[in-house]
Amino acid sequence: MTRHATRRTLLGAAAxxxxxxxxxxxxxxxxTAATGxxxxxxAARGTVARGTVARGRRSPYAAPLVDNRFWxxxxxxxxxxxxxTRPVGGRRPGLVIAAPAGRTEYTDPHxxxxxxxxxxxxxxxxxxxxxxxxxxxxxxxxxxPAGTWIxxxxxxxxxxxxxTPWFTMGRWAAGDGDIRRTSADGQSDGRATVWTDTLAVDxxxxxxxxxxxxxxxxxxxTPGTRLTPTVRRLGAMASDIPDRFGVPExxxxxxxxxxxxxxxQNTHIGRYPEYxxxxxxxxxxxxxxxIIEYWGRRPTAEDLAxxxxxxxxxxxxxxxxxxxxxxxxxxxxxxxNAAYAASYRDMSAVVxxxxxxxxxxxxxxxxxxxxxxxxxxxxxxxxxxxxTAGHLMTVIGFTETGDVIANDPASPGNEAVxxxxxxxxxxxxxxxTKRYDANGKVRSGTGGVCYVFWxxxxxPAQRHxxxxxxxx
Numbered sequence: 001m002t003r004h005a006t007r008r009t010l011l012g013a014a015a016x017x018x019x020x021x022x023x024x025x026x027x028x029x030x031x032t033a034a035t036g037x038x039x040x041x042x043a044a045r046g047t048v049a050r051g052t053v054a055r056g057r058r059s060p061y062a063a064p065l066v067d068n069r070f071w072x073x074x075x076x077x078x079x080x081x082x083x084x085t086r087p088v089g090g091r092r093p094g095l096v097i098a099a100p101a102g103r104t105e106y107t108d109p110h111x112x113x114x115x116x117x118x119x120x121x122x123x124x125x126x127x128x129x130x131x132x133x134x135x136x137x138x139x140x141x142x143x144x145p146a147g148t149w150i151x152x153x154x155x156x157x158x159x160x161x162x163x164t165p166w167f168t169m170g171r172w173a174a175g176d177g178d179i180r181r182t183s184a185d186g187q188s189d190g191r192a193t194v195w196t197d198t199l200a201v202d203x204x205x206x207x208x209x210x211x212x213x214x215x216x217x218x219x220x221x222t223p224g225t226r227l228t229p230t231v232r233r234l235g236a237m238a239s240d241i242p243d244r245f246g247v248p249e250x251x252x253x254x255x256x257x258x259x260x261x262x263x264x265q266n267t268h269i270g271r272y273p274e275y276x277x278x279x280x281x282x283x284x285x286x287x288x289x290x291i292i293e294y295w296g297r298r299p300t301a302e303d304l305a306x307x308x309x310x311x312x313x314x315x316x317x318x319x320x321x322x323x324x325x326x327x328x329x330x331x332x333x334x335x336x337n338a339a340y341a342a343s344y345r346d347m348s349a350v351v352x353x354x355x356x357x358x359x360x361x362x363x364x365x366x367x368x369x370x371x372x373x374x375x376x377x378x379x380x381x382x383x384x385x386x387x388t389a390g391h392l393m394t395v396i397g398f399t400e401t402g403d404v405i406a407n408d409p410a411s412p413g414n415e416a417v418x419x420x421x422x423x424x425x426x427x428x429x430x431x432x433t434k435r436y437d438a439n440g441k442v443r444s445g446t447g448g449v450c451y452v453f454w455x456x457x458x459x460p461a462q463r464h465x466x467x468x469x470x471x472x
Contacts, residue, residue, distance in 0.1 A: 070235025084120025141342035252402020
């Protein structure tokens with residue numbers, strides 16, 4: 001499946017295991033899948049992501065590369081423009097439908113079914129990014145009971161003063177009974193384009209940047225009911241990551257291993273091929289499920305009733321189904337994975353971009369694992385045994401010498417998932433934005449993209465670690 005290649009990471013539905021589980025870096029590499037998001041941070045006010053300093057070492061980045069603005073508090077929801085929505089307080093504030101602002105019909109492009117819906121909207125204040133950006137990615141955490149769904153839109157202002165149109169960044173529901181969750185490719189104003197989940201400036205070399213943006217969210221429900229989605233978090237990441245084939249090495253400063261469940265995506269090869277060709281392409285939902293269960297959440301027996309009872313680890317099949325993007329035809333939509341994780345009780349989740357492995361160490365020290373995105377030739381990651389155009393793994397710790405301990409879903413079975421990879425190699429394949437494929441052609445790298453999932457009520461140490469890497 002070919003996707004447009006922006007200069008950010010190109011991950012998405014690319015397969016991630018050796019043999020049948022990997023997208024071989026031959027002719028298939030030229031069809032690298034472009035999805036992804038770098039929706040970073042969660043803040044009641046704008047936060048700038050800066051590299052964490054290890055052992056007093058100065059960050060190699062002189063200027064901020066990432067800006068985050070997330071709305072999460074009761075005060076946040078009272079700001080902006082409301083049309084039929086209202087904030088709700090309590091320990092975990094949110095936004096709900098108060099009285100519908102209107103009624104519309106939506107024809108689902110993936111089922112052809114037309115249904116009537118009541119809706120209400122909330123539009124954020126304008127946020128001026130501290131980083132004039134080449135990319136912007138929206139992200140959200142929401143509860144969507146049956147009979148409800150949400151749509152997130154983004155409008156930006158360019159550095160020359162012109163406005164973009166309102167771009168759809170995702171139509172989402174936790175289930176798939178009412179609508180099919182979907183991105184909306186093909187949106188462009190001739191200067192920027194939406195590629196699955198990312199709004200990207202078409203020609204960054206021109207100097208054109210996004211200087212500010214607004215978000216608008218639409219909450220939908222079945223007409224005549226009192227149902228409502230509850231939006232817990234809404235925001236976006238704006239970034240301008242420089243082109244680079246390599247990055248400075250960070251100094252190791254943490255030795256700790258977290259006990260994260262281990263699941264192999266290859267266990268599920270051939271199962272439910274309607275969801276991104278089955279397990280061979282399920283690195284993203286498999287990684288997400290590992291972290292969800294690390295935090296003590298998992299689907300119920302009722303949730304898993306649809307899975308063939310003969311299949312082991314049915315929760316991985318469930319995660320693939322509930323992260324599947326019917327437009328992209330894959331499970332690698334980054335905000336959809338974060339939204340899936342946050343659909344569990346009292347969970348928060350973002351897609352973010354970090355600067356160095358020191359940032360990951362900061363989170364690991366506080367007990368927070370990180371899911372990272374990378375692409376590499378087989379010889380670039382010693383011990384992997386495969387090459388891939390895009391793959392997600394879970395960083396669960398660091399050895400005494402600073403090497404990366406990872407749960408790699410591209411393993412033949414659960415018992416083989418835990419791996420140790422060389423720190424310098426890992427840092428390069430994860431943080432670079434440019435790389436060479438097996439044919440010597442320049443391809444995109446990940447630029448430090450990762451998922452971070454954590455409890456909605458973290459410990460003080462966890463809260464401090466998240467804030468240190470720009471997530472509030």
